Amino acid sequence: MKKWFRRRLVEPILALLRQGITPDKLAQALTLGVVVGLIPILGVSTALCAIVALVLRLNMPAIQLVNYVLAPVQLLLIIPFVRFGEYLTGAPAFPITIARGLETISRGALPAIRVLWDAIAHAALAWAVIALLVAPILFVALRALLVRHQRRVSVR
Numbered sequence: 001m002k003k004w005f006r007r008r009l010v011e012p013i014l015a016l017l018r019q020g021i022t023p024d025k026l027a028q029a030l031t032l033g034v035v036v037g038l039i040p041i042l043g044v045s046t047a048l049c050a051i052v053a054l055v056l057r058l059n060m061p062a063i064q065l066v067n068y069v070l071a072p073v074q075l076l077l078i079i080p081f082v083r084f085g086e087y088l089t090g091a092p093a094f095p096i097t098i099a100r101g102l103e104t105i106s107r108g109a110l111p112a113i114r115v116l117w118d119a120i121a122h123a124a125l126a127w128a129v130i131a132l133l134v135a136p137i138l139f140v141a142l143r144a145l146l147v148r149h150q151r152r153v154s155v156r
Helices: 002-018 023-037 045-056 060-069 071-089 098-106 109-155
Strands: none
Touching (some): 002 023, 002 060, 002 109, 023 045, 023 060, 045 060, 060 071
């Protein structure tokens, strides 16, 4: 797993840094890749990452790389996001499991949206609250790591 993580995520990111992308822009792309990649609405993260990258002129491969790597995590976080959103709004718990949610989605997008609308809204609210808190911290941490790596490499 460690080798896979290094080969599929770390090395491509460091290659982008060596190609001249600034640590600041790379940290922005990675941060937004994490934030948007974890949006608890299936099927929208790739398009949203592309739009964000185009609008903010960020590195498309970097933002999409993080988005793709986090796809399994996105799926795992949907129910916790729903529950946190219910907590934030004081709503009763929606009876959902991953299996039931996937079964509902398999019937088509519109029927799934009708059935899961409240759960989607609660999950999106929770995601937005968490994203607003986590994104600045993640950006600062990633920028510091990238700057440190760049300095270390340029000293050699």
